[in-house]
Amino acid sequence: MTGTRAAFRLSLSALRAHKRRFAGTFLAVLLGVSFLAGTMVMGDTLRANFDTLFVDANTGTDAVVRSADVIDAGQGGGVREPVRASLAGRLGKVPGVAAAVPSVQGAGQLIGSDGKPVGGQGPPTLAGNWITDARLNPYHLVEGSAPTSEHEAVINRGAAKKGGLKVGDTAVVRTPDPLRVRIVGIATFGGADGMGQVTFTALTLPTAQKYLTTGPDRASAIQVRAASGVSQREVADRIAPLLPKGSEVLTGQRATQENQDEVSGRFLGVFTTLLLVFAGIALLVATFSIHNTFAIVVAQRTRENALLRALGASRRQVVGSTLAEAVAVGLVSSLAGLLGGVGVALGLKALFPALGFGMPTGGMVITTAAMAVPLAVGVTVSVGSALVPAVRAGRTAPLAALRETAVDRSGASWKRAAAGAVLGAAGIALAVVGASGSPQVPVTATGAVLVVIAFVVLGPVASTAAVRVLGAPLPRLRGVTGALAGRNALRGPKRTAATATALMVGVAVVTLFTVFGASLKATMDRTVDRSFAGDVAITTPAFGAGGSGLSPRLAPAVGELPQVRESVGLGKGVAKVDGGGRELTVTDPRRLANVIDLGSVRGSLDGLGTGGVAVSRGEAGKHGWHLGSTARLVFADGQRQPFTVRAVYERGDLSGDYLITRRAWAPHRVQDRDTLVAVAFKDGVSLGAGRAAVEKTAAGYGHPDVQDRAEYAKSAARGVDLMLSTVYALLALAVLIALLGIANTATLAVHERTRELGLLRAVGQTRSQLRAMVRWESVLVAAFGTVGGLGLGAFLGWALVRAADSAGTSAFAIPVPRLGVVLLVGVVAGALAGLRPAGRAAKLDVLKAIGVE
Amino acid sequence: MTAAARVVDAAKVYGSGETEVRALDGVSVDFPAAGFTAIMGPSGSGKSTLMHCAAGLDTLTSGSARIGDVELSGLTDKQLTVLRRERIGFVFQSFNLVPTLTVRENITLPRDLSGRPADPEWIDALVDVVGLRDRLHHRPSELSGGQQQRVAVARALAGRPDVVFADEPTGNLDSRSGAEVLGLLGRAVHEMGRTAVMVTHDPVAAAHADEVLFLADGRLVDRMPEPTAERVLDRMKAFDGRAPGARRTPQEVGP
Structure with missing residues (x-):
């Protein structure tokens, strides 16, 4: 016991004597731990703040009615079939229901006062109806009034700030058909400027239905408020029997939970995981640095350690004293790193709004895990890095005290060279095999890890x-x-x-x-x-779930121009194929080949009609389809419909893997929009002239690029x-x-x-x-x-x-x-x-x- | 005879008040050109300080130090460095060579640092004088202590300096290797016309010099032209009466 204490005292005095030597180690651990702790604290804080935000915003909603089926084709959340808006009237009469209102939501991008689209770089850009029941509406007016006519709109405060818009201004909403509106009100979401970075434009119910849905009696969902004294569960149970087939009711709490999960899963999850990965890389790098410092210090201290051994210190005591140093350095720097991490989180929280990323406000959330994990990691990294040098210190022969100051000048052994060469060769071989022929990511990844290790081993x-x-x-x-x-x-x-x-x-x-x-x-x-x-493409550049797409009327309008030979719009639809969500390209397949090179086509793109589909070769191969095969598509409205594969084309990189006609898609559409209009000019029309003409026409459709x-x-x-x-x-x-x-x-x-x-x-x-x-x-x-x-x-x-x-x-x-x-x-x-x-x-x-x- | 280096009224004071130590206390001495001077004295007599100040490695508290006609006080660090490089050669007791450089590179190091290449014929001649032709491409760690000191002497002479200062050059050597190194210094002075100043507490080493200066308590107390080991030893014994001086016993020193 006293021996341990002696070793510990030795290491402390060594630390005091050589503070400078450990400055680098200290900083490396501190920075890595700060990064890690900052990420965890910020992730927890944002998650908690978003949770509070949704609870606040949805507090008045006791039940939500919507279509049960959802198709997720990978981008921008799932797609649901609309419900009948008139259902709200019937539900409103159910005993225990105080109010039931239809809620319409679709893509709708505002154009700011500078003529540029607001948002669209990730988070959704939404438009919908202004829910007149104040307690059911997650948005609350802070300025102006609710919209009362087709050309009036309320926008959320975040969008107003970003777009430089204020009450009384006129703006355009791409729904995607351009809708010119006067801003009559500014609203907040659960007390914040918006739901994170999401922009929202609220119209009257008839306007929202006209522009965002495909018929007058449609709504995305029905929101229900219970009479006082009726629980959420009760009201949901009473509504359930009245619902048409394919619809479902969920309690307000459950709906809020879904919102929270969506933000945590889709946005925060990705965000924090990304940060954690890079914190890991930083700590890995720190490990190398710390190991090196200890290795050098131990080598420099050979004489000192040898003297200790000569004076009777046991091997364990020498190892222990070096490790105790590592523990002390790790502990002190990790604790400082925790402070730094909280500072980083605070700084980022202050920085985000300044950079234009409005995040929900609220207090910092510092969980035990966000402190304990980085502390443990910091100490582990320090001690782990010092392990080998410490063992080497223990092996110091007492006689070394008599020699000249020993410095580790040892070079590379042939064993190291051989091991590194074997590892490297194996790694490169695996990586190359996995990367060529039919690619296999796991094989390549294994190879990549081996190559990295080989580089480290071969370094000396x-x-x-x-x-x-x-x-x-x-x-x-x-x-x-x-x-x-x-x-x-x-x-x-x-x-x-x-x-x-x-x-x-x-x-x-x-x-x-x-x-x-x-x-x-x-x-x-x-x-x-x-x-x-x-020759030119018309798009609305957007990223992630943002953007509103293009009006489906744009392509025909451009097609009318005398300079234009062909103008084809490509829309997006979704359907389930063999249980998995797939994006469909809704277009005129026959004319598509005039503007997009599909490579060699077997079969014919003509006359797909309402029962035919063209499929890319890769996708056809995956499902084992040939010309004449039947592809079973299930749409968001629950309808399953067999399509005959009438054409198989070579390249789907630009056109997508499934082509169907607009007529085939029409019964299943939710909001009409194209994502791309491809335009080819007539022979002899210069790019400049043709482009100018197209731009002039496009200006009338919400100024797409x-x-x-x-x-x-x-x-x-x-x-x-x-x-x-x-x-x-x-x-x-x-x-x-x-x-x-x-x-x-x-x-x-x-x-x-x-x-x-x-x-x-x-x-x-x-x-x-x-x-x-x-x-x-x-x-x-x-x-x-x-x-x-x-x-x-x-x-x-x-x-x-x-x-x-x-x-x-x-x-x-x-x-x-x-x-x-x-x-x-x-x-x-x-x-x-x-x-x-x-x-x-x-x-x-x-x-x-x-x-x- | 002109002086290759000289100090006038040199004083060096460390600390102040109670703890004040006067390492040099008004020393004036000329080191004649083409002469070999040894400085002796008991530990703490100020002999090393005198040499360091005369060589521009340390600065005087008061008084003047000159190399040729250049006054050292008032020179910047850079000017002192260049002066050391261009006009002075050094041989220390140990650790004279840069371990990463070969013997030849060590010899030409001061010249290489100045950016002006060494005179190859002169280097060639030096290599023969110190007898290390077959070791030119070895690293210092592959040489014996005596060989290392011979390389150091060659390096000190490579730039044809005004003065070579040697600080206990034989302190770490056995008597045979020591004699070789001292012989080299003597040849540098008497055959090549260089000037050498050597601090030592070895009477045998001092006997190689043309003149021995004796320092005690920071003052020049005696000079002995044409010294012999016996006379130097006798003179040093006089110091031993007052304070412990030379570390070696007479038996070890004897020829």
Whole structure:
């Protein structure tokens, strides 16, 4: 027991004596834990705030009646068949029901005062009816009045702010048919500016039905308020027997729960998972840095540990004292990290509204898990990283006390080289096999993990060669100072590799995403290039669940223009095929081939009628369909209808996998809208002239974008840049931690080379030469890490693109300029990391440095 | 005879008040060009401080130090560094060589740092004098202690400096290796016309010099031209009466 205490006392005094050496470790853990804790706290807070918001907004609704069937084709939530609005009248007479009102909701995008669409970059842009029963309406007027005529609307405060709209302004709502309205009121949702970022335009019930549904008696749902003293359960039970087949009733609580789950699952879930993944990467990078620090410190302390062993300390006591140091560092920095995490969450919460991301307000929610998990992770990372160095410290022979200061200069063993080579070869083979032929993501992923491990294992083997190559120009550039920097980087191959590995991991992830993004863009370019046979495309650029699409009347109107040879609109429908939701393309299949190249077509696109469908070759293969086969489609209204496969076409990348006629879709439609109008000009019509004419016509339909082929390809890939910017921002922390690691190693190296630095100064090295020497060494290490990361990331990117490409249509692209920037950033950052250690080295007093034992 | 280096009224004070230590207390001395001067004295006599200040490694509290006709006080760190590089050679007791550089690179290091390449014929000649031609591409860790000090002497002479300052150059060597190093310094002075200043507490080493200066308590107390080991030892014994001086016993020192 006393032995343990002695070991602990030793480690504490060691920590006190070498605070500076652990500064880097401390910061690495602190940053990683802050990121992790911040993410968890923010996720919990947002979730709780959204939950409160929905409870507040829906508090007056006791029951909701809607169609039971839902089809989810992957994007923007499920699609339900409307119910009869007249049902509300009947339900209103049920005893115990105080009010029952129809609720209509559809896509409707506002155009702001600047003429640009409001929102649409992710969250839904909705329009619906203004529910006149104030307690049933989740929105509450804070200004103006409710709409009373077809050309009046209430909008939520968030949309008003974003679009620069106020009461009395005139605006256009794309429903998608443009509807010109006067803003008569501004409303809040459960006390907030809106339901998160969702925009909402409220019209009168008849207007909403006219523009957002396909008939006058339709509603998305019926909202019911119970009389006082009647519970939600009771009112739901009383309504249930009166409902037509295919409808369901759920309590207000259940409906609120669904709203909450939807936001948590669809938005917050993705958001927090993404952040957690990057917090994990940051902590992984931190692990490398911390391990390296402990390895160096233990090596530097060999004499001290040997003396302890000679004086009678047991192996366990030496190991224990090193581990106790790790625990202390981990604990202190993790606790500081928790504080930092709460700070990060607070900062982000304040930052989001400033960036235009209105989030529901409310207090911070700090759960036990959000504190305990990051703390545990932080301590585990510290102790785990110190484990191997601690065991090595325990193995110190007492005799080592008598030797010269031992520094770990051990190079790479042949065992390491062999193991790394085998791992690497196996990994590359698996990745390549999984990526070629019929792609298999799990095989490639396994290979990718092996390759990463091989890179880490091979680091020390590769570092010597890599530093020699990278450092080759240094002597010519910087003379003997450069040569010394290069030699110094070669001194401890293990150390150089471990330092560089942290950066390598960060850079590899950056590169992976960069390559993946560029390949996505290249794929879009190629798709448009190959499959888009028209001259211009009319779209309403939107992202995720946003946007309202195009009026179905636009395509025929454009078709009337004298410059236009062909104008075809493509709408979206959904149906279940073999139990899974599928998107259908609703269009005129016969004319579609004039503007979109479907590749070779077997069968005929003519006369699909109401019972025929054209299917892409890939999809037909999956279901085993041939010409004449029967495809059973189930629509949102519950109708199942057999379709005959009348044509099978080669390429569905632009047109979608199922083509049906508008007449076939008409009975099942919910809100008429096209997502794309493809236009081809007549021979001899210039792009400029044709485009101007199309733009003029389109202006009358809510100003959608008219794009030439290049612009269309670019806008289709716009989400990629957004994704990349987010990823870069999230990876910045991991890269920062890696650079701290480089700085830390440089500081430790300066410490152990004190006498040598003193000698150099004595025989005539100037301070600036000394600084340059230290800086160049860290530049070399950073360059090694960056180049390794670029190579690793590019390979993993290639494997990922190929493995994820089951249709064989993806392009692979290496964005050289962008990766050049990554390289430059890595090297410059290396110089920055060396700045402080270089400054400290230059401040050394020559005489003291030479005299140091 | 002109002075290659000189100090006038040199004083060096550490601390202040109660804890004030006067490491040098008004020392004036000329180190004649093409001469080999040894500085001796008991521990704490100020001999190392004198050398460090004369060589521009440390600064005087008051008084003047010159290399040739350059006054050292008032020079910036950069100017001092360049001066050391261009006009002074150093040999320390240990850790004289940069472990990552080869023998040849270590010898030319000061020249390389200045960016002006060393005179290859001169380096060639030096290599032969120190007898390390077959070791030129070895690293310091592959050399014996004596060989390392010979490399250090070669490095100190590589730039044809005005003065070579040697701080206990034989302190870590056995007597044979020590004699080799001292022989090299002597040849540098007498055959190549260099100037050497050496701090030592070894009477045998001091006997290689043309003149021995004795310091005690920060003052120059005696000078001995054409010294022999016996006379130096006798002179040092006089100090031993007052304070423990040289660490070595006479038996160890004897020839």
